Structure formats: structure tokens, C-alpha cells
Amino acid sequence: MKFLGKLIIAILVIVLVLLLAAYLLLQTRWGAAQVSSWVNEKSDYNFSFEEMDHRWASPTHVTLTNVTFGRKGQPATLVAKNIDIGLSSRQFSEPMHVDNILLQNGTLNISPDAAPLPFQADMLQLSDMALNSPKTEWDLHAQRVNGGVKPWQPTKGKVLGSTADIQFSAGSMTLNGVPATNVLLQGAINNEQVTLSTIGADMARGSLTGNANRLADGSWQISSLRLNDIRLQTEKSITDFLAPLTTVPSLKIDNLEVTDARLEGKDWAVTDLDLSLRNLTLANGGWQSDDGRLSMNASDFIIGALHLNDPIVNVDFNQQTASLRQFTSRWERGMVRASGEWQRNEKKLALDELVFAGLEYTLPADWKALWMEPLPEWLNSVSIKKLTANRNLVIDIDPAFPFQLTALDGTANNIELVRNHQWGVWSGNLTLNAAAATFNRVDVRRPSISLNATDSQITITELSAFAGDGMLEATGAISQAPQRNAAMNLRGRAVPVNVLQQWGWPAVPLEGNGNLQLSVTGNLAAQTPLKPTVNGTLQATSADGKQVQQTMQNGEVPGA
Numbered sequence: 059m060k061f062l063g064k065l066i067i068a069i070l071v072i073v074l075v076l077l078l079a080a081y082l083l084l085q086t087r088w089g090a091a092q093v094s095s096w097v098n099e100k101s102d103y104n105f106s107f108e109e110m111d112h113r114w115a116s117p118t119h120v121t122l123t124n125v126t127f128g129r130k131g132q133p134a135t136l137v138a139k140n141i142d143i144g145l146s147s148r149q150f151s152e153p154m155h156v157d158n159i160l161l162q163n164g165t166l167n168i169s170p171d172a173a174p175l176p177f178q179a180d181m182l183q184l185s186d187m188a189l190n191s192p193k194t195e196w197d198l199h200a201q202r203v204n205g206g207v208k209p210w211q212p213t214k215g216k217v218l219g220s221t222a223d224i225q226f227s228a229g230s231m232t233l234n235g236v237p238a239t240n241v242l243l244q245g246a247i248n249n250e251q252v253t254l255s256t257i258g259a260d261m262a263r264g265s266l267t268g269n270a271n272r273l274a275d276g277s278w279q280i281s282s283l284r285l286n287d288i289r290l291q292t293e294k295s296i297t298d299f300l301a302p303l304t305t306v307p308s309l310k311i312d313n314l315e316v317t318d319a320r321l322e323g324k325d326w327a328v329t330d331l332d333l334s335l336r337n338l339t340l341a342n343g344g345w346q347s348d349d350g351r352l353s354m355n356a357s358d359f360i361i362g363a364l365h366l367n368d369p370i371v372n373v374d375f376n377q378q379t380a381s382l383r384q385f386t387s388r389w390e391r392g393m394v395r396a397s398g399e400w401q402r403n404e405k406k407l408a409l410d411e412l413v414f415a416g417l418e419y420t421l422p423a424d425w426k427a428l429w430m431e432p433l434p435e436w437l438n439s440v441s442i443k444k445l446t447a448n449r450n451l452v453i454d455i456d457p458a459f460p461f462q463l464t465a466l467d468g469t470a471n472n473i474e475l476v477r478n479h480q481w482g483v484w485s486g487n488l489t490l491n492a493a494a495a496t497f498n499r500v501d502v503r504r505p506s507i508s509l510n511a512t513d514s515q516i517t518i519t520e521l522s523a524f525a526g527d528g529m530l531e532a533t534g535a536i537s538q539a540p541q542r543n544a545a546m547n548l549r550g551r552a553v554p555v556n557v558l559q560q561w562g563w564p565a566v567p568l569e570g571n572g573n574l575q576l577s578v579t580g581n582l583a584a585q586t587p588l589k590p591t592v593n594g595t596l597q598a599t600s601a602d603g604k605q606v607q608q609t610m611q612n613g614e615v616p617g618a
Contacts, residue, residue, distance in 0.1 A: 138164030202229030350375030528552025
């Protein structure tokens, strides 16, 4: 028995000596290199550390220096100058679950391809770390990160675990290409759901604060978000800039406030933007709301060739309509004002009022082509209950037939300008008049037109203008059928006998003033030249009684 006891004691002494030797060797570079080599040979991971440090003053803490861990053939999941591991009696039952892990001065990659870390901890702490999450929906790059995850239970593709409370601060961060500094995040992870109870950051020379939830299906709920003094420049078009709003399954906004923002991108800009948006959900290319509201104003809004000064917009949302309570803006040195509603099911913009005043507007060079092009699928109809125009200047610089209308006034009632995605005058009545006008270099005074539109035709009840010492008057009609058959009767009294020459009718062999009688028909069908369809007769009588009668066939007057 004495021999057996001595043997057991000897074995225990040997074991303790071996453990002590291993303990001492692990705290040397040689021992650390041996352990790293053994792990690399026996597993699919790359693992290395320079040395281990353990001090009896803190017996439950082990520190590893210059640590690298990752999957073979992949970028390292973790690189850290120091890892402080807090141990407890729990290691006897769960060797890989520790009390606390502190990562210092390194980089943590949280991409789906990153190797799962073999440890778990009641708390993971980060001190002056860098975080990267490439190849994820959140393209994140953060530096000088401090914070913690509690508890920390990493799994494959989820370095932060499936369920945890999180709190992080970062000196700088770039999320999906948007840079920010002094970032603070607090919240919780619950499987695929993320709750951010506190969001704070300095970004684009301004600040961001708020809180939000990400649901399991990828939808977002923003309870509160406030942006102050943002100054953001991007190379994206406005469509690409707003694309993230349409890529998520849904985005529910309870309260969004933007104050004094300046944004600029490719072919668009907005300055001094103040915006308030409440109770609106964006989903499936549309909106959902029971009592939503948008209020917005800015100093300038530019998109393409459109430049609005001091625009003000107020919109109320419900399930089927967006009511435009107010839209006012200075535009083209004048003013535009509108109110009405957008009817979602009918894809119809129904304006109660539209006012243009004091504009100095030059039509786009391709306005005729734009007029003929079908409008997008989402815009089926545009109607205006009351249209008013006051003292406007409208110019067309088309060299083939330029015109200018000076001091243009007008009214329209119940006019429908878009039907089945196509521009036109489909119903209602319209009256326009101007102080003066020039049509293809022919000056006239006090031009005026009145028309009524129905489903079958547009009837021109009055068309008149003063020319020379006399007056031109006409009536006409245009069919609403695709052929667009048109007819016009014109009379001129004491007008220049060749006043029609610049408008397409050949010169008559008379001079001076006289009387004219014109009856003409034609075809205004889309994508069809007008001239070959024109037929009519002109009778001209000069002041001395000479008469000329001409007949036009297929756009030509024989002998003219």
C-alpha cells in the first residue's frame, strides 16, 4: 500500500510538473508557436498567437497577444493585438464558454464567409477595434469601435450571435457608401430581428439621431429619425439615391424629421430642405397609410432642367388617396400653385386648382415629341377642375416654326389633359388670350382662342387676332379619333393678303391689305406629316378689288 501511495504521489507530481512546464512554455514565443502549429495541422483553421500572459494577481484572466484566426483560404475573421479571456469554474463543464472576452486593437470581419469563432462568452467586449462586413446587405466598415455583446454566442455567418444585447460606438464608419463619425448604436438582436433603440452619428457635416427595428423578413420600422444640417454630395442619380427605399420589403416611418439639409447628386440638388413625414409605409412600389402627412419646403429644388425656387409641399395620405393640400413654388421667374389629390387605384392626378402667373418659359426643344410619347404606367390620367394663367411669357425656339406669346392669360374648367397615358385635350373648355404674339416671324396683336373638348372632338369656337390694320377670325374642329381629322374656316378683313405665307400657304399675286376667306382640312394623326394631308381653298381680294382663288391638294397649290 505504501508503494501504491508513493506511486500515485509521484504521478501527481509528474503531472503537476508537466502542467507547470506547459504553463511556462505557453508563455514563451516557442510554446505559442507550437500550439499554433498543432491547431493549424489538425483543423481547417489558421490560428496563431505570439505569446500567452497569465498573472497570479488576476488568476482568472489569460491574455493572448498578436492573435490571428480564420478559415483556411479565407481572409482572417479576427486579428487582434490583445485578447483578454476571463475564466471561471464553468470551464470544467463547458471549456469553450468563458465569462468575458476583450478584443483590443485589431479587426473583426463579420461577413457570412467568416469562420465561426470557437468560443462563447457571457460578454464580448471590443476596444479600439475595426469592424468589416463585406458581401452583406449592410456593407459596413467601422474604425475605433468600442462596445460589447451580451451574451456572445457566435454561429456560422453570425459573428455576433443570434440573440444578444448590443452596444457599440465608433470613431468613424461607412455604411453602404455613406460615411459617418462619432457613431453610437444600442439595441438587441433576436434571431433575424434587430432592434436599434438608440442611433446617433455625425454625418455629412450634420447629425443623425433616432431608433428603428429590422424585422425578420427584412422590413424596417423607423419609430423616430432626425437629420440635422446634413451636407451630402453623391455621384448617384436621384433614382439610384432613393433605390434603397424600394429594395426592402417595406419601410414603415412613424416620424422622420429633416432640418436644413443640402443634398446634391447627378443632375439633381436640393438646398435648405426642411421635411416632416409621419405615419407612412412604403411597400411594393406604393404606400400604405391611415393618417400620414408630409410637409416639405426648400430654397431650391433642381432635377434635370426643372428648377423650383422656394417650393412648399403639404400632402395628407390615406389608404387610397394622397391629398395635395398645398403646392406653391417660384418657377421660371414666376409662380405656380396647385392643390388636388392623387387617386391610387385609378392612377389619376385630379387637381382642384392649378395656377401659373408671371412665367417666362421657353419650351423644351423636344416638347412636341414628349407630347406624343406615352406616359409611364403609373400615370393614367390628369384632370384639372380649374386652371388659371396670368401674365405669362411662353417661347418656342423651334427653327421650323418658332413662336412667342406675351402676357398670356387663360382659364380652363374641368379639363382632362392626360387619358390612357397620353397627352391631349380630352374634355373640358379652355380660353387663352395674349397681349401680343409672333408665329413664325409674323406679329399679331391680342390673339385669343376658345375651345370645348368632348370624347368625340375638340371644337374651336373662337380663334382671332389683329394682323396689320385688320383682324383674323376662325373656327374649327379636330376629331379625337386616332386619325385626328381637322377642319378650319378662316376670315380676314383688312389684313395683309400674304399673311398666311409664313404659316404654310403659298404667296398670292396680290399686294397690300385685303380680305381673305380660307377653308381647309387636314390630318393631325401622330407620326404622320401634316402637309400631304392638307386640302382647301383660299379666296383673296385686294383693296383695289382684285381677286385670286387658289386650291390646295395634298399640300400643294398648282402653279403657285
